[in-house]
Amino acid sequence: MRRYILILFTFLTSVSYSQIHxxxxxxxxxxxxxxxxxxxxxxxxxxxxxxxxxYNFNPRIAIxxxxxxxxxxxxxxxxxxxxxxxxxFSFNNTIHELAAGLEFNFFEYNVxxxxxxxxxxxxxxxxxxxxxxxxxxxxxNVQFTSDIxxxxxxxxxxxxxxxxxLAFAFESAVRLTFTDDIDYTTDKITSLNFxxxxxxxxxxxxxxxxxxxxxxxxxxxxx
Numbered sequence: 001m002r003r004y005i006l007i008l009f010t011f012l013t014s015v016s017y018s019q020i021h022x023x024x025x026x027x028x029x030x031x032x033x034x035x036x037x038x039x040x041x042x043x044x045x046x047x048x049x050x051x052x053x054x055y056n057f058n059p060r061i062a063i064x065x066x067x068x069x070x071x072x073x074x075x076x077x078x079x080x081x082x083x084x085x086x087x088x089f090s091f092n093n094t095i096h097e098l099a100a101g102l103e104f105n106f107f108e109y110n111v112x113x114x115x116x117x118x119x120x121x122x123x124x125x126x127x128x129x130x131x132x133x134x135x136x137x138x139x140x141n142v143q144f145t146s147d148i149x150x151x152x153x154x155x156x157x158x159x160x161x162x163x164x165x166l167a168f169a170f171e172s173a174v175r176l177t178f179t180d181d182i183d184y185t186t187d188k189i190t191s192l193n194f195x196x197x198x199x200x201x202x203x204x205x206x207x208x209x210x211x212x213x214x215x216x217x218x219x220x221x222x223x
Contacts, residue, residue: 022052022167024051025052026068026206026207027048027049027206027208028047029045030044030045030071031045031072032074033201033202034074034182035180036075036084036091037074037075037183038078038079041174042203046070046071048069048204050066050067051066052065056109059109060104061105062105064102064125066097066099067096067097067098068099068204069095069096070096070204071095072094073090073092073093074183076088091183093131094131095129095182097127098127098129099126102125103122106122107119109121117160118158120157121156121158121169122156125153126151126152127152129148129151130147131147131182133181133184133186134186134192136189142184149179152176153174153204154174155171157171157172159208166209166212168209169208171207172203177200
């Protein structure tokens with residue numbers, strides 16, 4: 001019996017120390033680029049937040065997952081386009097996003113190794129997100145339904161050490177979507193068919209704070 005307990009303990013210890021993880025929070029601002037309102041690609045104006053998990057496969061590559069809640073809005077009165085100002089339409093939506101992909105460090109990164117505690121990085125993911133979309137107009141009021149679609153988050157950031165187990169990052173990433181109705185624009189309803197400039201975009205810019213655990217932190221020892 002003792003032998004089995006020792007084997008189990010050795011196995012669990014090995015797993016614990018051979019896989020390096022990071023968990024944390026991401027706080028910042030979101031903004032929208034579409035047929036309504038401003039067209040600035042990076043103009044965070046709505047408070048947004050999320051959770052982040054990373055598995056550091058090696059000092060250059062991390063497998064990463066996120067859950068984010070991203071409010072987005074647009075107001076034609078804030079646009080520099082005279083046609084949008086004259087149209088005077090606005091919208092509010094909330095995107096709930098689940099994403100997974102890769103984070104690639106430009107330099108080798110390990111918060112416990114001097115000279116490797118800071119690096120720029122790039123991010124590429126695939127995301128599924130939920131949002132509300134117009135279904136019909138009844139008595140001048142828009143009726144909504146919930147929909148799910150896909151997006152491609154692509155971004156760039158920098159990250160660095162705070163302590164042996166805490167790290168920070170600053171990041172900005174744009175989501176390339178496959179839909180054009182986040183801002184309620186749709187060719188299914190005549191009064192909301194504003195034409196447009198293709199599929200919608202939304203961005204998330206902000207800071208993250210993560211806690212790392214394993215040995216050594218931020219390095220996946222696969223030996």
